[in-house]
Amino acid sequence: MTTLMATRTQYPSMDDAQLAIEARADPEAFAELYRRHVRSIYRYHLAHTGNVRDAEDLTSQTFMAALEGIRSFRGAGPYITWLIGIASRKRLRFFRGKQPEVPLDAALHIPAPSLPTERAAARRLQIDKVLAALRTISADRAEALILCFFSGLSFAEAGLVLRKSESAVKMLISRGLQDLRTRTSLALEVDYE
Amino acid sequence: MNKDMLDQLPADEQPVASKLESVVEDMKVSPGFQWELENQLMDAYKTKGQPAKGWQAKLIPALGWAILAISAAFLLNLTIRSLAPDALPAAAERPGPEISFADNVRQGDICEGRLALAHGLNVFLTTEDKTGFVPVDTGNSLDELRSFAWSADGERLAIVGNTTGSGNIYITDPTGGETGYLLSASEAGYLRDAAWSPNGRLIVLWSSQNISTLYLLSTLGHGLIEKQLDVQILGTPQFAPDGNIFFYGADRTAAGLFTLSLEPSQPFLLMPEVEDESGFAFSPDGSLLAYMEYDRDEGEAHLSTQKPSKGEYRLLGTLPIPRGSGSSLPEAANLSWSPDGKVLVFSFGRNTADSAIYLAYSDGTGLVKLADSAYAPTISADGRCLAYISNKQVFLMDLAGVSSTSPSPASALLADLPAGRGSANFRLDKLQWRP
Numbered sequence: 001m002t003t004l005m006a007t008r009t010q011y012p013s014m015d016d017a018q019l020a021i022e023a024r025a026d027p028e029a030f031a032e033l034y035r036r037h038v039r040s041i042y043r044y045h046l047a048h049t050g051n052v053r054d055a056e057d058l059t060s061q062t063f064m065a066a067l068e069g070i071r072s073f074r075g076a077g078p079y080i081t082w083l084i085g086i087a088s089r090k091r092l093r094f095f096r097g098k099q100p101e102v103p104l105d106a107a108l109h110i111p112a113p114s115l116p117t118e119r120a121a122a123r124r125l126q127i128d129k130v131l132a133a134l135r136t137i138s139a140d141r142a143e144a145l146i147l148c149f150f151s152g153l154s155f156a157e158a159g160l161v162l163r164k165s166e167s168a169v170k171m172l173i174s175r176g177l178q179d180l181r182t183r184t185s186l187a188l189e190v191d192y193e
Numbered sequence: 194m195n196k197d198m199l200d201q202l203p204a205d206e207q208p209v210a211s212k213l214e215s216v217v218e219d220m221k222v223s224p225g226f227q228w229e230l231e232n233q234l235m236d237a238y239k240t241k242g243q244p245a246k247g248w249q250a251k252l253i254p255a256l257g258w259a260i261l262a263i264s265a266a267f268l269l270n271l272t273i274r275s276l277a278p279d280a281l282p283a284a285a286e287r288p289g290p291e292i293s294f295a296d297n298v299r300q301g302d303i304c305e306g307r308l309a310l311a312h313g314l315n316v317f318l319t320t321e322d323k324t325g326f327v328p329v330d331t332g333n334s335l336d337e338l339r340s341f342a343w344s345a346d347g348e349r350l351a352i353v354g355n356t357t358g359s360g361n362i363y364i365t366d367p368t369g370g371e372t373g374y375l376l377s378a379s380e381a382g383y384l385r386d387a388a389w390s391p392n393g394r395l396i397v398l399w400s401s402q403n404i405s406t407l408y409l410l411s412t413l414g415h416g417l418i419e420k421q422l423d424v425q426i427l428g429t430p431q432f433a434p435d436g437n438i439f440f441y442g443a444d445r446t447a448a449g450l451f452t453l454s455l456e457p458s459q460p461f462l463l464m465p466e467v468e469d470e471s472g473f474a475f476s477p478d479g480s481l482l483a484y485m486e487y488d489r490d491e492g493e494a495h496l497s498t499q500k501p502s503k504g505e506y507r508l509l510g511t512l513p514i515p516r517g518s519g520s521s522l523p524e525a526a527n528l529s530w531s532p533d534g535k536v537l538v539f540s541f542g543r544n545t546a547d548s549a550i551y552l553a554y555s556d557g558t559g560l561v562k563l564a565d566s567a568y569a570p571t572i573s574a575d576g577r578c579l580a581y582i583s584n585k586q587v588f589l590m591d592l593a594g595v596s597s598t599s600p601s602p603a604s605a606l607l608a609d610l611p612a613g614r615g616s617a618n619f620r621l622d623k624l625q626w627r628p
Contacts, residue, residue, distance in 0.1 A: 027238040034234055042222045056226050063230065067237055072383065074358030076402070085401070092427060092443040126216050139445035148194055149210075149217050155198065163405060170201060177206040180213065 016079035023070050030070065034063055037080060041087050043150040048091050050131045058094055062087045080153060081160045088161075133183040141176035144169050294591045295605035299323050304578035306627030307367060308571070309350060310587070311340045313613010314621075316352050318369045325608045326587075329369040336361070337614065340386045340623055344393045347574070347628040349412075351375070351396055353384050360384030360400065362410060367627055379417060381408045386429040390436065397430045397438055407438070407453070423459050424451055428470030433501075434479030439463070441470045450484065463501070472525030476534045476555070483537055483555075485525035487514065494525065494541070496553050496560065509553040510560025512541055523547070527569055530555075531576040536592070538579060540568040550581050552595060559597030563590060564604065569624040582622055585610045 014022070014029075016036070022029035041062050046055035065086050073082050134142045140162065147158040148169070155166045155173075162169060199210055298304045299322050310317040310326055316338045317326035329352060330338060340353040347367060354361040360383060362376035375396075382402030387410075389396055398408040407420040407430065427448070428441035438453045442460070449465035450473055466486040467473050473484040481498040488495065496509045514523055528539040535555055542548025548568045552561045563570075567583035572592070579590040587607040594602035610622075 027235055030238060031231060031235060034231055038227055038230070039222050043217065043220050046220055052223075056223070056230075059222075059226075060230050060233070063234055064237060067234055072401075074355075074383065076358035076382065085404075088425075089404075089427060092425065092448055095443070095448060127219060130213065130216050145213070148198070149213050150220070152194065155201070163403065173210075174203055174206055177202070177209045177213070181206070181209045 017075045020070060020073045020075065020079050030067060033066075033079065037083055038063070040080065040151040040153075041083060043152075044084065044087050044146060045091060047131060047134060047146045047150045049094070050128075054094065058087070058090050061090045065090065077160050078157050080151075081157050084147065084151060084153070084161050130180070133180055136183060137176055137179040141172045141179060144172035145176045145180070148173055294602075295589065298578060298589055298605075304573040304575060304589070304626075306347065306574055308580055308587070308607075309341050309343065309623075309625050309627070310611075311338070311621065311623040312610055314338060315611075315613045316341050317611055318350075318367075319607070321368075323607060326611045327369070328611070329365055329372060331369075335363065335372075339384065339621070341625070342387045342389055342396065343625055343628050344389045345391050345628060346393060349389075349393070351387050351389065353387050353398075355383050358383050358402070360398065362387065362396065362398070364412075375412065376410055376417065379408075381406070381417065381419075388429060388431050390432045391434055392436075395432075397432065399426060399429045399440075409455075420453075422453075431475075433475050434477070439473070439475075441467060441473070464499075468522075469525045472528050472539065474528040474530055474537065476530050477532055478534060481534075481555070483509070483528055483530070483553075485528070485539070485541075487522060489514070489522075494523070496525070496539070496551075498555060507557050509537075509555065509557050510551070512551070512560070527571070529570065529572060531572050531592075532574060533576055535576075536572075538563070538570040538572060540570055540581075542568070550579075552579075552592075554597065561595060561597050561601065563595065563601045564588070569622050571624050571626045573626045574628055578626070580607065580624055580626060582610065582624055587624065 014032075016033060019029045019033050023033055038059065042055055042059045045058040045062070046052065049055050049058065062083065066083055069086070073079065134145065143162060144158055147153045147161055148155065153161070155169045159166045159169045162172075164172070194210065194214055199207055199214075202210055294303075301321075307321070308319045308323070310319075314337045316329045318329060319326055329350075335354055336356040338352055338354045342351045342353070343349075344351070350365050350367065350369070352363040352365065352372070354363060356378060359378040360376065360381045361374065361378065362384070363372050364375045365372040379398075381398055381400045383400060384398055385401045386399045387396050389412075394412055396410045396412060398410060400406065400408060404425045404427070405422050407422055407426065409418040409420065410416075411418070422442075424442045424444040426440050426442050430438050430440035433439055433452075436455065438455070438460075440451055440453075440460075442448065442451045444462070447462055447465050448468070450463050450467035451460040452463045453460035464473075464482075464484065467484045468487055469485055473482060475482055476498075480500065482501050483496065483498045486495045486497060487493075492514055494512045494514050496512070498507045498509060499505065512523075523541055523543050526540050528537060530537045536552050537555060538550060538552050540548050540550050545568060546566055548566065549562055550564045550567045550570045552563050553559070563579065564581060564583060567581045567588075570579055570581045572579055577592055579592050581588055581590070581604075586609050588604040589607050590604045591602050
């Protein structure tokens with residue numbers, strides 16, 4: 001790990017596509033890609049599962065699959081959309097055979113050790129309500145919100161994943177935010193700062 | 194979401210967007226998990242081809258299983274080599290029934306037709322005497338070759354390839370002699386697999402880039418037809434004998450076996466019980482659908498047949514699955530029927546080490562384990578031979594010697610897996626006898 005930490009600045013100027021090519025033969029390049037996108041993939045899975053354990057498991061599976069398939073990434077689209085494609089398939093396989101319902105109350109062990117208990121509880125409540133609300137709105141609006149807010153994709157990248165135009169993605173997000181506003185008014189208005 | 198993106202949203206929604214953004218910021222990855230996964234990825238990279246399993250995998254059981262698997266594979270290999278005439282010439286001095294079986298196959302007396310193999314991003318056919326594999330692309334002029342599909346009459350072999358992410362379909366004859374493009378640099382994107390219609394007029398494609406689009410390619414020169422679906426295709430679509438298309442897929446709420454007619458329509462979920470990408474297959478006459486179903490509470494996997502109309506259900510056999518396997522359940526794969534519809538074979542397991550090949554009788558009289566550490570089973574057109582991959586080699590087994598009451602007959606070595614063009618992954622290996 002010391003070696004990995006020491007080489008973290010090795011690829012500052014390389015974009016993802018260049019790194020993905022390097023990663024076919026260079027483990028450090030793959031590690032750099034991993035560090036760049038682990039948060040996006042983790043949040044993507046957490047948004048869908050609402051469960052830290054499952055989100056970590058699916059994140060692990062996603063990157064293991066990306067490692068196995070890195071040679072098949074051809075740069076036809078952004079690396080993150082390719083990675084989200086893998087994450088999406090892992091998620092669907094995870095949910096196969098069971099209802100996509102998640103034990104929200106048992107989940108969300110969001111690490112926030114520095115927060116006072118009340119703030120941590122309020123924060124947990126907010127996240128809990130947002131994730132619950134995402135499950136009540138239409139699937140394409142929820143997916144657009146998850147891709148752009150949780151995974152940090154641009155409108156154009158989300159459009160590639162969803163096979164929709166950029167303007168269609170903006171529309172989905174706008175409608176999704178309206179839905180969230182009506183369904184999570186308490187959660188989004190309570191601020192713990 | 195950056196400020197520029199926020200600014201592009203309607204002003205009314207921007208406060209909610211900002212709040213949502215701040216909530217999401219609190220969803221942090223545990224540093225311990227991130228560090229551990231990075232280490233595991235790097236370990237897996239060093240042993241690429243057999244990456245590490247899930248991050249939570251325990252080291253000691255894994256080592257134990259690995260030692261057991263290697264020992265079993267070594268003993269099996271030793272036994273098989275001692276029985277195969279080409280692999281160990283000394284065995285020819287004491288010919289037994291297994292040697293005569295292998296000779297019969299090589300002389301073309303039984304199990305006629307070549308085997309096609311996809312391995313390491315290349316496609317191969319057996320030589321006429323089945324002593325080895327030769328690449329279809331003998332001139333090494335084609336790009337990555339991912340998979341293949343035999344036409345129902347066995348007269349044509351479609352080869353699935355990709356050039357910098359654009360799919361190609363090549364057609365060749367059963368000997369790999371004449372190869373030409375049927376589809377070049379397709380907009381369908383990266384193609385993973387294909388399957389022929391029963392009448393040979395269409396090939397259905399599976400693109401890993403456009404998984405909500407079904408692509409139908411005319412073999413009569415009418416081009417590519419796209420059909421947008423409201424579900425995602427997660428396994429190679431197949432034609433049923435009646436011409437309808439079936440595939441493992443998922444929509445927002447459920448996953449399972451979907452069916453789709455070629456009329457203007459959307460697919461509907463036929464059987465949510467189906468959980469494996471290739472763990473289902475129609476009987477040759479189209480009357481029965483075989484599939485694997487999982488009962489996690491009981492820790493069992495059930496191989497069953499059902500009439501597509503759901504009129505009759507029959508349990509063919511039960512296999513144990515580890516309780517609490519979660520998302521790492523064993524998978525049933527390459528489920529395929531014998532031409533007479535009396536037996537079907539499939540592999541069951543999580544990886545090459547613990548995957549085994551089973552045979553089930555369609556009348557429900559038994560389930561027989563045929564080979565350990567083996568996968569990609571396929572039955573010859575005359576129903577006599579089983580071919581499969583084990584320990585980087587291809588083996589043949591005489592199905593005439595299989596019964597539910599006696600040990601499985603020894604296998605004969607056909608050939609080593611040939612070297613591919615890219616990294617090998619057993620999940621991408623495909624082996625199919627010419628129909």
